[in-house]
Amino acid sequence: MYVCLCRGITDNQIRKAVQAGKTEFKQLKQSLEVGTQCGKCVRMAMEIIAAEVDKM
Numbered sequence: 001m002y003v004c005l006c007r008g009i010t011d012n013q014i015r016k017a018v019q020a021g022k023t024e025f026k027q028l029k030q031s032l033e034v035g036t037q038c039g040k041c042v043r044m045a046m047e048i049i050a051a052e053v054d055k056m
């Protein structure tokens, strides 16, 4: 599912990035550019990060 419509970023892309060590939103923002336009996706992206980190 798309999390960031502005940048076309899916939840799977975010999960994979977290698994690869990008556990901070700032890191995801730099690598995937998630949340760099309207910002509406930031909250959901952070929830996905937190859920993924919890599984680690």
Ligand code: FES
Residues within 6 Å of the ligand: 003, 004, 005, 006, 007, 034, 035, 036, 037, 038, 039, 040, 041, 042
């Ligand atoms: Fe992610 Fe707009 S939906 S920046």
